[in-house]
Amino acid sequence: MSQESSLNTKSSAIRTEEMVLNMGPQHPSTHGVLRLELALEGEIITNVIPHIGYLHRCFEKHCEAMTYPQIVPYTDRMDYLAPMGNEFGYAIAMEKLLGIQVPERVDYIRVIMAELQRISSHLVALGTYGADIGAFTPFLYCFRDREKILSLFEMTCGARLLYNYIWVGGLSHDLHPDFVRKTREFIKEFRPNLKEVNDLLSHNRIFIDRTANVGILPVDTAINYGVSGPNLRGSGIKWDVRKEDPYSVYHKFDYDIPVGEGKYGTVGDSWDRYYVRVLEMEESCKIVEQALDQLPEGDVQSAIPKRIKPPIGHVYSRVENPRGDLGYFIISDGSTSPYRVKVRAPSFVSMQIMNELCKGYMVADVVTILGSIDIVLGEIDR
Amino acid sequence: MMYDFLVDLFGNSALANIIAGTIQSLLPLFVFILPFALFAVYLERKVSAHMQDRLGPMRTGWHGWKQTIADILKLIQKEDIVAKDNDRLLFNLAPIIVFAGSYAAFAAIPFTSIFIGTEVDLGIFYIIAVTGIVVAGILMAGWASNNKYSLLGSMRSVAQIISYEIPTILVALSLVMISGSMNLHTLSEQQTGYAWNWYIFGGPGSELSKFLLIPSMLVGFLIIYISTLAEVNRTPFDIPEAESELVSGYHTEYSGMKFAMFFLAEYANMFAVSAIVVALFLGGYQSPIGYLGDLIGAKWMIPIEQFSWFTIKGVFFVFVQMWLRWTLPRLRVDQLMAVSWKYLIPIAFVNLIIIGLITLL
Amino acid sequence: MKQAEEILQILKANFPDSNLELKTDQPTEPILVASPLEIDKLSMFLRDSSELLFDSLMNLSGVDEIKANLLSVYYHLESTKLKHKITLKVSTDRNKPEVSTVTEVWKGADWHEREAYDLFGIIFLNHPDLRRILMPYDWDAGYPLRKDYENPEFYQGMKVPY
Numbered sequence: 001m002s003q004e005s006s007l008n009t010k011s012s013a014i015r016t017e018e019m020v021l022n023m024g025p026q027h028p029s030t031h032g033v034l035r036l037e038l039a040l041e042g043e044i045i046t047n048v049i050p051h052i053g054y055l056h057r058c059f060e061k062h063c064e065a066m067t068y069p070q071i072v073p074y075t076d077r078m079d080y081l082a083p084m085g086n087e088f089g090y091a092i093a094m095e096k097l098l099g100i101q102v103p104e105r106v107d108y109i110r111v112i113m114a115e116l117q118r119i120s121s122h123l124v125a126l127g128t129y130g131a132d133i134g135a136f137t138p139f140l141y142c143f144r145d146r147e148k149i150l151s152l153f154e155m156t157c158g159a160r161l162l163y164n165y166i167w168v169g170g171l172s173h174d175l176h177p178d179f180v181r182k183t184r185e186f187i188k189e190f191r192p193n194l195k196e197v198n199d200l201l202s203h204n205r206i207f208i209d210r211t212a213n214v215g216i217l218p219v220d221t222a223i224n225y226g227v228s229g230p231n232l233r234g235s236g237i238k239w240d241v242r243k244e245d246p247y248s249v250y251h252k253f254d255y256d257i258p259v260g261e262g263k264y265g266t267v268g269d270s271w272d273r274y275y276v277r278v279l280e281m282e283e284s285c286k287i288v289e290q291a292l293d294q295l296p297e298g299d300v301q302s303a304i305p306k307r308i309k310p311p312i313g314h315v316y317s318r319v320e321n322p323r324g325d326l327g328y329f330i331i332s333d334g335s336t337s338p339y340r341v342k343v344r345a346p347s348f349v350s351m352q353i354m355n356e357l358c359k360g361y362m363v364a365d366v367v368t369i370l371g372s373i374d375i376v377l378g379e380i381d382r
Numbered sequence: 383m384m385y386d387f388l389v390d391l392f393g394n395s396a397l398a399n400i401i402a403g404t405i406q407s408l409l410p411l412f413v414f415i416l417p418f419a420l421f422a423v424y425l426e427r428k429v430s431a432h433m434q435d436r437l438g439p440m441r442t443g444w445h446g447w448k449q450t451i452a453d454i455l456k457l458i459q460k461e462d463i464v465a466k467d468n469d470r471l472l473f474n475l476a477p478i479i480v481f482a483g484s485y486a487a488f489a490a491i492p493f494t495s496i497f498i499g500t501e502v503d504l505g506i507f508y509i510i511a512v513t514g515i516v517v518a519g520i521l522m523a524g525w526a527s528n529n530k531y532s533l534l535g536s537m538r539s540v541a542q543i544i545s546y547e548i549p550t551i552l553v554a555l556s557l558v559m560i561s562g563s564m565n566l567h568t569l570s571e572q573q574t575g576y577a578w579n580w581y582i583f584g585g586p587g588s589e590l591s592k593f594l595l596i597p598s599m600l601v602g603f604l605i606i607y608i609s610t611l612a613e614v615n616r617t618p619f620d621i622p623e624a625e626s627e628l629v630s631g632y633h634t635e636y637s638g639m640k641f642a643m644f645f646l647a648e649y650a651n652m653f654a655v656s657a658i659v660v661a662l663f664l665g666g667y668q669s670p671i672g673y674l675g676d677l678i679g680a681k682w683m684i685p686i687e688q689f690s691w692f693t694i695k696g697v698f699f700v701f702v703q704m705w706l707r708w709t710l711p712r713l714r715v716d717q718l719m720a721v722s723w724k725y726l727i728p729i730a731f732v733n734l735i736i737i738g739l740i741t742l743l
Numbered sequence: 744m745k746q747a748e749e750i751l752q753i754l755k756a757n758f759p760d761s762n763l764e765l766k767t768d769q770p771t772e773p774i775l776v777a778s779p780l781e782i783d784k785l786s787m788f789l790r791d792s793s794e795l796l797f798d799s800l801m802n803l804s805g806v807d808e809i810k811a812n813l814l815s816v817y818y819h820l821e822s823t824k825l826k827h828k829i830t831l832k833v834s835t836d837r838n839k840p841e842v843s844t845v846t847e848v849w850k851g852a853d854w855h856e857r858e859a860y861d862l863f864g865i866i867f868l869n870h871p872d873l874r875r876i877l878m879p880y881d882w883d884a885g886y887p888l889r890k891d892y893e894n895p896e897f898y899q900g901m902k903v904p905y
Contacts, residue, residue, distance in 0.1 A: 329802055
């Protein structure tokens with residue numbers, strides 16, 4: 001063998017190269033217009049760079065030109081899977097700034113709506129998670145039940161997706177006379193359906209293989225990143241704004257905060273995050289039932305101020321939205337529109353952990369992890 | 383049989399041979415595969431719809447039966463998009479190869495005792511070999527698309543099909559050991575009589591070895607069914623298409639008729655693998671309960687009955703494939719390989735040895 | 744559980760040179776005003792001190808205080824272990840807005856700071872990856888949440904106020 005050819009064999013050792021794969025902004029599993037720039041070694045992820053902003057609708061800039069009540073419909077459009085929660089958070093923040101005490105009936109109705117919304121939002125999370133992993137059928141089962149909740153909302157305020165229902169100091173409408181009965185019926189139907197989804201998906205061997213021990217989020221990292229909601233609880237810490245920083249009438253109800261236990265893998269894996277949502281739906285059902293039992297009478301519009309002109313100052317207030325801790329930071333300069341509104345969107349914060357979670361897993365796991373974080377791009381980009 | 387008839391019909395000449403050959407090779411396409419694909423797409427939609435609490439297509443015709451026809455018309459009219467950076471030649475060739483691969487398999491499948499495309503003595507061997515061509519087509523499609531998703535999809539597909547061919551072959555081999563034939567027609571003939579003569583129940587005969595074979599045959603049946611599922615890229619092994627990860631895998635860039643070719647090939651393949659499973663284990667075209675034609679003395683009825691039995695069994699397994707697809711999530715690529723190499727192949731080997739020992743008895 | 748007054752006393756004892764001030768004239772929570780270039784050290788102490796343990800950054804928001812010619816950053820901190828909260832504020836000159844980053848302390852601050860940079864033009868010193876986040880990477884018409892921001896006529900040859 002000549003000198004040259006032996007050199008050749010040396011240098012012709014297979015040359016490998018990192019491949020950059022652009023996942024999104026148009027992609028079936030990015031839950032909206034998210035772009036993930038994946039650096040791949042074969043199918044193994046070496047780096048993930050999320051690019052957001054494709055759905056930036058300038059919520060915060062808009063707010064500065066709106067009067068306070070006009071902002072409510074804009075909040076709907078952030079987390080479009082949980083508009084009730086967004087309105088609730090805004091109303092709580094404004095009431096704190098204005099020092100308004102709302103009638104008890106308003107509080108109860110708000111809690112009922114927020115918890116129904118939590119169920120409907122988690123149903124979307126569950127269904128799309130199943131679809132991400134390849135099981136398409138649970139998706140439709142979940143949407144069937146979600147439709148029933150949306151019908152309850154429609155009955156109450158006329159809209160199915162963006163409600164403009166919870167106003168500062170009150171509500172836009174009182175409950176429909178049939179609402180209580182229909183909600184009870186829904187919960188009665190819903191419990192067996194939830195079990196069905198569990199049998200079909202949650203405890204399916206393939207599903208467990210795909211999600212357990214994938215994307216493990218240790219609790220310290222989660223807190224350091226500011227992750228909240230089911231993602232944080234999936235890591236095994238009992239942290240819920242409804243318990244830690246009670247607002248509205250949540251202290252009056254008896255419910256549990258489910259946490260991840262690492263049943264099929266390590267605590268804080270994708271399966272735990274998923275299963276916390278399943279369990280939370282049951283807890284929400286409990287809250288709704290109790291609230292319906294105790295629902296007081298009253299006028300839901302009596303505390304709505306004629307003209308909202310808060311004192312100069314600032315307020316930071318938060319609620320537990322389905323995706324986590326939703327905070328509103330509002331600065332008032334004494335006029336009828338806010339000086340500055342900043343929203344602490346739970347998905348915006350959770351999205352940052354993608355890189356931390358995905359490294360070393362495969363392309364298929366990116367979808368698993370992204371689905372388990374349950375983001376809504378409307379909220380990330382605002 | 384049929385070939386000779388056609389040759390006679392056109393006057394015995396070289397030209398007649400060609401005409402007869404063409405007619406005979408196109409016959410299954412127009413008589414069986416196209417109608418079957420149309421039916422299977424409709425079935426898939428209805429099966430998935432009813433499993434998911436909805437109705438599926440309802441507006442075109444009675445219960446939407448015209449829906450797939452409308453879809454095909456739509457696909458034919460669609461613009462055929464070839465992107466600038468696609469490798470034109472391979473890009474155009476790929477769907478044809480994929481379709482040809484799955485279509486060629488039909489040649490050796492015995493639909494009835496009188497119609498079989500070509501009665502090759504190496505039937506099983508031929509089918510396994512010829513469906514291997516599909517791999518080349520898929521790889522071509524993925525490479526020529528010049529799209530990373532397509533490339534990943536086709537790589538996965540190739541790895542998957544090659545891995546799962548091994549358990550398929552091992553199980554087929556164990557049947558060849560028992561029956562002593564690779565000819566699917568002969569295999570089907572051996573399983574004549576009633577359902578207990580099928581190979582899944584140990585094959586014909588009533589000696590001790592037949593009963594000893596039953597557990598091994600059941601295991602073999604499961605293995606071959608799982609691995610054929612993987613070979614046609616159906617859930618839970620649909621990772622080459624994996625619409626939630628890879629958009630739609632190797633056919634992401636295809637549109638119009640070329641996409642329809644892949645689609646047609648997929649459904650043709652679904653039936654082809656079901657047909658192999660049926661021919662090997664479930665008596666092929668044989669009736670499980672005897673023939674009406676025999677009973678009333680109308681011999682001409684028997685092939686029709688056989689064809690119906692064959693189609694019913696095949697469609698049943700196609701239905702099971704759909705059932706699984708709409709129930710199970712999909713595996714990850716490494717788990718998929720683990721299923722094949724760590725479980726199916728060793729079990730198939732052990733099974734093969736056990737069957738070998740029993741046949742020695 | 745500590746009140747803002749106590750937290751201020753602890754901080755003053757540990758950072759005697761710092762210019763710390765507690766504003767209590769607010770309708771809601773009081774604000775602790777700190778200096779923009781010390782906020783990283785202060786934050787590190789707030790997180791690690793066993794009496795305070797502010798392990799979570801709830802929110803970080805930029806604010807344009809145009810009348811005072813300042814750009815401010817508000818930090819809302821919380822301790823998940825001790826259950827107390829505090830609001831910090833730093834203000835910096837509008838013409839040279841520089842604030843030390845707290846990404847080393849709370850990793851979650853990364854995107855919040857990028858957002859403040861994107862929308863207000865606040866430069867976070869030593870931030871590992873200070874790029875635009877919500878606006879396009881090549882947006883060169885300034886920082887949209889500033890009060891004196893005006894829409895550009897064109898972006899990439901496209902008319903903006905369409």
